[in-house]
Amino acid sequence: xxxxxxxxxxxxxxxxxxxxxxxxxxxxxxxxxxxxxxxxxxxxxxxxxxxxxxxxxxxxxxxxxxxxxxxxxxxxxxxxxxxxxxxxxxxxxxxxxxxxxxxxxxxxxxxxxxxxxxxxxxxxxxxxxxxxxxxxxxxxxxxxxxxxxxxxxxxxxxxxxxxxxxxxxxxxxxxxxxxxxxxxxxxxxxxxxxxxxxxxxxxxxxxxxxxxx
Numbered sequence: 601x602x603x604x605x606x607x608x609x610x611x612x613x614x615x616x617x618x619x620x621x622x623x624x625x626x627x628x629x630x631x632x633x634x635x636x637x638x639x640x641x642x643x644x645x646x647x648x649x650x651x652x653x654x655x656x657x658x659x660x661x662x663x664x665x666x667x668x669x670x671x672x673x674x675x676x677x678x679x680x681x682x683x684x685x686x687x688x689x690x691x692x693x694x695x696x697x698x699x700x701x702x703x704x705x706x707x708x709x710x711x712x713x714x715x716x717x718x719x720x721x722x723x724x725x726x727x728x729x730x731x732x733x734x735x736x737x738x739x740x741x742x743x744x745x746x747x748x749x750x751x752x753x754x755x756x757x758x759x760x761x762x763x764x765x766x767x768x769x770x771x772x773x774x775x776x777x778x779x780x781x782x783x784x785x786x787x788x789x790x791x792x793x794x795x796x797x798x799x800x801x802x803x804x805x806x807x808x809x810x811x812x813x
């Protein structure tokens with residue numbers, strides 16, 4: 601037996617009550633409500649809804665929506681050399697920045713748009729979706745690309761993994777594994793086909809006239 605005296609003891613508990621101003625996530629982390637709102641914004645690619653008691657000025661909200669998640673097209677130099685691939689970025693304090701810029705005279709003018717980003721039909725959340733950028737037609741209208749533009753078979757990449765399996769990937773965030781290169785390729789083609797058909801069915805449903813009235 602040791603003759604050392606125990607001066608104090610500490611009891612560890614599995615659950616720690618949240619600190620004031622913090623909330624506890626499912627994994628037990630303590631975070632601020634603002635952080636959760638930012639996480640939701642990042643995953644959805646949309647600005648978090650404003651509190652009912654703190655409605656945003658429409659001009660501020662329009663600009664904040666543009667700044668919350670920004671989808672940049674591929675960047676090229678004037679001589680045509682590619683400087684960067686399509687990129688998704690964001691401004692963490694989008695509402696605050698937008699409020700300041702509106703006071704500085706900055707506004708969103710849709711009538712001046714010469715390029716517009718559209719999401720991938722049936723694709724991943726906004727922050728992970730590179731989507732595509734479109735330019736207006738000669739008459740000023742905006743084109744509605746066919747889903748096959750997003751799910752182009754030419755973008756499929758098939759490689760063998762270290763374990764000997766074959767993996768077929770598509771830049772729209774899709775991947776399929778198979779025992780052979782053919783199986784992997786055929787599998788992801790089927791996934792792309794289903795995505796294309798799902799997007800077309802959704803588009804057809806939106807464009808059907810409402811016969812209820």
